[in-house]
Amino acid sequence: MASVNPPRGMRDFLPAEKARRERVLAVIRERYRAHGFDEIETPVVEEYSRLHAGIGGDNEKLAYNVLKRGLDADAVRAAADDPASLTDLGLRYDLTVPLARFYATNRGQLPSVFRSIQIAPVWRAERPQKGRYRQFVQCDIDIIGDGSARAEAELVVATLDTLDALGLEGGSVRINDRRVLDWMLDTFGFGAEERPGVLITIDKLDKIGPEGIVAELRERGATASAVDAFEAFLRRPMTLEYHPYGERQIRKALPADAPDEIVAHLVGIGAAAAAARASAGLATDAGSLSLSKGDDVPLVFDPFLVRGMGYYTGTIFELAHPSVDYSLGGGGRYDGMIGRFLGQDVPAVGFSIGFERIVDLVAEQTDAAAPAVVLVHDRDVSEADLLALKGALVRQGSRVRLEQRTKNLKALLERAASDGYTAFATVAPGTTAATLEVKPLS
């Protein structure tokens, strides 16, 4: 036991950081709840067979598995050729597999359209690297049982509102539909079997640009005529006007004759989201709702948005913010998956915000509401006097920490300030409520 570090790739949270995380979580919870989502919780472990049913994608390989209890030597020996027989449970690697299991278990007690919040840690045995941990918090909202564009709009609106409430105004959502990608690739002439590989390449558009994409596709040996058609489309003489968002802009960003049904779904999301965010209020406008214009909603149609996970079946989105060049979350529609453990199809769409990234962006702030006082006391103050002073301040609504005076008072106060304390007072024998001087911690 030479090292006393937390397990590899995992973190301790000290008071200041933990307080910050809880503050961010409280805002997220409150905002999502306001938008009609209800928080649920599932156990941290799920049965091995469910975690390895194929819906977890590549993450299944990264699962931490739990050793069966009470294995004897024979059972261990027999497991040499079948390591899976050593385990019956695993730590969840995402919140979607548990949600599918939860829905199958409890659907009789849930509303017909169920809007869930899950905020919880997940575990992946990945190679640790800067900013990537083996235990991290995911923060998902999902709408199960609604196949309409309203569901996507509710997710987008609730997420942007939450980002605003965290002080991260100016977020926007890039949006696309897997069926758009499928149809486009079919139109260009890519065969069904080569499309997954083509999508992996297209996913790099932000990094390697149109020329890079075309070069990589040729290198890959994709159908030459299809690559030519794709290249011609990418080079067509127009600026892609991704924004403002509306039917005209969506059609303009696509090859001719995009399927009406898919375009209508994309348009419907924008219209509903814009209506939800329109500035008219019930209280201020006694007549009918007068909405501000649809381009008010920060939705950006991006026909080349791909997203990695294989399980998406329709809409996909990604959350962007001007302060960073990486995504702050994303999600999409995955109609096939939630019903998997039920043996029936259930429409579902989800949005996962990147909690670990967001918590780093949220500005430091102390709880201005509650004063927090450090009582710095001499060694010989009686226990009863000290606790009487503390008790009185607590009853007044303060947060109070006792600290015995040390030689380096400055260091002591600096640490208290970094833990969110805002004031201090010194206590000597004989200090009473009347003589206690509470001073601000600068």
Added chain:
Amino acid sequence: MASVNPPRGMRDFLPAEKARRERVLAVIRERYRAHGFDEIETPVVEEYSRLHAGIGGDNEKLAYNVLKRGLDADAVRAAADDPASLTDLGLRYDLTVPLARFYATNRGQLPSVFRSIQIAPVWRAERPQKGRYRQFVQCDIDIIGDGSARAEAELVVATLDTLDALGLEGGSVRINDRRVLDWMLDTFGFGAEERPGVLITIDKLDKIGPEGIVAELRERGATASAVDAFEAFLRRPMTLEYHPYGERQIRKALPADAPDEIVAHLVGIGAAAAAARASAGLATDAGSLSLSKGDDVPLVFDPFLVRGMGYYTGTIFELAHPSVDYSLGGGGRYDGMIGRFLGQDVPAVGFSIGFERIVDLVAEQTDAAAPAVVLVHDRDVSEADLLALKGALVRQGSRVRLEQRTKNLKALLERAASDGYTAFATVAPGTTAATLEVKPLS
């Protein structure tokens, strides 16, 4: 995959129950923070060697262990005679072992007296039974680095205040000291080696009474003269006046000549706790603090309180509440343990409240503060109109859920009410802000 239940002995939390748990947690967090405790978080898993270092007591045997990643057939075969070699990590079975590891890792960044809050799940592979689960939340506060009676007093005061804030007024704390038990058993004449067994018997006093205790000790073959002395003490002609709490009462409840140091520590806890809870306030009393009497603090000295865990070295306590006949929590001083991974002694004392029991006692309550409205809409209301109405209500501060009208409107509204919704309105095509009628959900 025939069953879709959560893993054996573990629970899903549906929206109403999850909301209740989060509400209780928020109160606990806020109160403990006010009393100067700071929340920390450690990873859910710890290294196997640390979880099995002997400080977890019987719980070590109940640990869920995590299978090493990338084991090959040879490694598995070799593990037949050494099953521990299959695992490198385990799920924590308590919050004390992780706290000891956390303190060793981070002590340089912590105040010299560190008051921690930990609220987190633990796992034990116990036989599931009514009210006992394999994953449950523990809720611990600990003070590390203070050996004085003030530390115990701070724990007691913070815990009782938290119970009050949860609406569970009238709680009380039974208190004893392991050194009192040791000294008493020595006084009666029990040998050092037989004392652990004797304590196990004494721990049953509530259940089997003094006669039962004496009979069991004789049956066990405990030193006969010691059992006689113990019996005489139990039968002495006095009513045990455990309360009010003070030196006279403590001495009266013990054999003659109890050690001054231990009695003084017990008396000091009561005096400091009483001072903290005294009704004098800084704001209301400009002169010196005038304290109400010490018997105001609901401390009960119980010389036969034992508590199971072997690691306690001094004070032990147990939290009682008039509404239930089981304990709502407990704790004690364990000076030897926190420094274990550091190789040095560090005084420490902790109090763990039984979150799972407390959450069942806390009265149902809706968030009266925020109105919560269900919008029951016809199928053909446009997505944009519906989200505009929802958006306006959310901006006004309501929580809003959309529900499509079903034949059984009553059932729909009852479910919404059980999820904490307080009002509803019906939305037909053409319903506007002006015509929306929000009615209370009775």
